[in-house]
Amino acid sequence: MNQDTLQEYSCLLQNFLINEGMYPQWAIFLNVVVNCIVVWIVVYFLDIIFRKLIIETFKALSNKTVSTFDDYLVKSNFPKYIAHVLPLGIVHNLIPIIFIESPLITNLLLVITKVLTVILLIYIFRSILRTTRNYLQGTERFRDKPMESYVQVMMIFTWGVGIFYIIQMLTGFSLISLTTLGAASAVILLIFKDTILGFVASIQVAVNDIVRIGDWITFSKFGADGYVTEINLATVRVQNWDNTYTTIPTYSLISDSFQNWRGMQESDGRRIKRSIYIKQSSIKFLSSEDIEKLKKIQLIKPYLEHREKEVSKFNTQNEADKELLINGRNQTNLGVFRHYADAYLNENPIINKDLFLMVRHLAPTDKGIPIEIFCFSKDKRWVTYENVQADIFDHLLAAIPYFDLEVFELPTGKDIQRL
DSSP states (O other): OOHHHHHHHHTHHHHHHHHTTOOHHHHHHHHHHHHHHHHHHHHHHHHHHHHHHHHHHHHHHHHHOSOSHHHHHHHTTHHHHHHTHHHHHHHHHHHHHHTTTOHHHHHHHHHHHHHHHHHHHHHHHHHHHHHHHHHHHTSTTTTTSOHHHHHHHHHHHHHHHHHHHHHHHHHOOOGGGOSOHHHHHHHHHHHTHHHHHHHHHHHHHHHTTOOOTTOEEEEGGGTEEEEEEEEOSSEEEEEETTSOEEEEETTHHHHSOOEETHHHHHSSOEEEEEEEEEOGGGOOBOOHHHHHHHTTSGGGHHHHHHHHHHHHHHHHHTTOOTTSTTSSOOOBHHHHHHHHHHHHHHHOTTBOTTSOOEEEEOOOBTTBEEEEEEEEESOOOHHHHHHHHHHHHHHHHHHGGGGTOOBOOOOOHHHHHHO
16 A cells, blocks of 8 residues: 555545535544544554564564573563564654644654654663673673673663764754864763773773672672672672672772682682680790690690600700709790690691691780681681681680690689689
8 A cells, every 4th residue: 555545545534524514624633633543543553463473472482492592582571672663663654644734743743753763772772782681691601790881881872872863853963063072072071980980990890800790799998798799880789798788889899909708719718817815924834744744635645755855855965954944945835735726727627738727826915925726617608617617716715724824814893803
């Protein structure tokens, strides 16, 4: 059916009313109103029919294909937006026929349909981008990449181009002819400063592999301590351990310092680093009786016997006067306890012996002498790790009195009353 035939059908009511003696202007007006109602009803039902037809077709195809890309197309409303294209095209072609008597209204409505077409194309492109993002995030390679940032950048660019075209259609003014491009660029940079910084940051985060979705990070400046759940153009979303959410500007990931626990999660162990403070006045040289008493502790018996031979040989060769323990070489209860802690860690099956293991003295403080335990737990899960750490220090704290040592503790009210 060509345009002349459509024009003839659209004027049937108008010609009928004029033949019946109605004033031509009123006949034209009623004809336009009736034609608009008829077109609106036809387009409305066509939109529903095409939408259901296309959606059902996509669903049927997605059920038969192995790829999930078409499934994501359906979820992102791609068939729904595609279904609007044909009704909008029909309206665009019928407007010059319906409003043939009013060129001004025709031009106005044509511009409106063109604007709607641009917006519809933007929505179609957005659904494709979202589909691509969801599909790639479902793959192993891109699962932890900030795909949302790239989608947002492309959508900003798409909306910018769309708005330029809309302005050009509404005003007839071509933005390409701008002579003040430098000033316009400065305004754009000022308005989209955070967006540009976020885009640059998201690229650096992805390229340098600084943060991935699923990483445990600690960002004290923003009070964030938990897993990264989302990385987009402007913000990084972190779910804290108390199930609250903290949003961090993406640019802060490259401009500020934060802690990423991924290295620990991917390593063979999680570090235990904690000190026990020993009261300095409880440290002493060990007498022969003390050594014989400590030999009953199985873990350090071989060490004590070996060490006793070395000390005795040295003192004999140097004719050390052992009436005073300070003369010559001697063992101390703190030194023996340190070796006991080292032996206990080496006997513990939960401690990873392939990683660094050490028990050391730190510099004396006003709270005593710190004996630091430095080792790695094989199990990195938080709850298990805390239990392993607690078990180690429970045992060591309970073992300290066997070496005639005391743990430093600030006096309480009852201690002061006792004095």
